[in-house]
Amino acid sequence: MTSRGFTEHTIDDEWFRAHFIYAPDVIAHWLRQSIPSLQNASILDFGCGDGIMALGMKLRHDLPYVCGVDLHESNRYLAETATKQIGLKALPPGLEFMVLDSARPLTQAGRRFDFIYSWSVFEHIAVDLLPGILHDLKQALNDDGRFFLQIEPLYYSPFGSHLGGVITEPWAHLLLSETELTAKVLGFDLADLDGEFKNKTFDECSSGDFKKYLLREYRSLNKITLLELMECCTAAGFEVVDSWKQETHFNPPTELLSRYSEGDLKTTEVRLLLK
Numbered sequence: 255m256t257s258r259g260f261t262e263h264t265i266d267d268e269w270f271r272a273h274f275i276y277a278p279d280v281i282a283h284w285l286r287q288s289i290p291s292l293q294n295a296s297i298l299d300f301g302c303g304d305g306i307m308a309l310g311m312k313l314r315h316d317l318p319y320v321c322g323v324d325l326h327e328s329n330r331y332l333a334e335t336a337t338k339q340i341g342l343k344a345l346p347p348g349l350e351f352m353v354l355d356s357a358r359p360l361t362q363a364g365r366r367f368d369f370i371y372s373w374s375v376f377e378h379i380a381v382d383l384l385p386g387i388l389h390d391l392k393q394a395l396n397d398d399g400r401f402f403l404q405i406e407p408l409y410y411s412p413f414g415s416h417l418g419g420v421i422t423e424p425w426a427h428l429l430l431s432e433t434e435l436t437a438k439v440l441g442f443d444l445a446d447l448d449g450e451f452k453n454k455t456f457d458e459c460s461s462g463d464f465k466k467y468l469l470r471e472y473r474s475l476n477k478i479t480l481l482e483l484m485e486c487c488t489a490a491g492f493e494v495v496d497s498w499k500q501e502t503h504f505n506p507p508t509e510l511l512s513r514y515s516e517g518d519l520k521t522t523e524v525r526l527l528l529k
Contacts, residue, residue: 260313274309274314281311284371293318298360300323300375300391301323302324304331312346319350322352325353325354359393359394366394366399376403378474385490388490392490401529404525408479408480409479412424416472420465425510428510494527500522
């Protein structure tokens with residue numbers, strides 16, 4: 255145990271490691287570019303899920319206040335998980351979670367933030383809801399605040415189906431029929447699933463139910479492209495301060511290049527800093 259009250263060498267869950275260490279470190283890098291002083295900064299994790307990322311931001315980067323919001327109380331196992339993975343005795347002060355009321359904007363709750371981040375969330379939001387949500391987030395930012403938005407993988411990229419743990423062929427979701435893709439998922443042996451894909455849902459479900467969960471997640475993706483995402487952000491009043499994207503080293507099949515743009519097929523990840 256370190257003087258910080260937790261230790262990282264005991265982490266044996268790859269999902270926890272990625273969301274407690276990797277993602278917070280990336281976000282914190284962009285955060286420190288945006289806000290000169292973090293002494294009194296208020297941070298919002300939009301779509302916080304299990305809360306691991308918010309905890310990583312709070313503990314590893316010594317932030318004064320982090321609030322995680324989601325549509326469900328998915329963070330209910332966070333304290334138990336953190337005790338097991340990093341020996342944390344109790345969740346720290348300055349870390350708060352709220353269940354988001356879709357009918358009540360964040361600003362109506364009297365909340366404004368210096369920095370908002372969203373990690374692999376916006377591809378799961380229905381397209382017709384994006385304008386309202388982005389407008390709400392813009393209103394919830396302080397005047398000099400920043401919004402960091404990340405998506406990986408984008409839908410038209412090689413593993414944009416979010417089935418990368420069970421489907422290893424690039425662009426399979428664009429090449430196979432729905433029936434063929436479903437059969438591949440249902441026929442996969444979950445004993446071969448890499449640890450980075452084993453979230454809390456995996457722990458709680460039977461093999462069959464977890465595969466159905468994966469297929470539901472795949473079918474709910476909004477298929478947004480980078481250009482469409484930036485247009486939505488601009489329409490909500492955001493300006494792009496900085497951006498970064500990652501492209502795959504795979505070459506798209508010719509049959510896909512006749513149907514989709516090469517840029518959409520090759521862009522795997524996007525990071526936007528907005529104001």
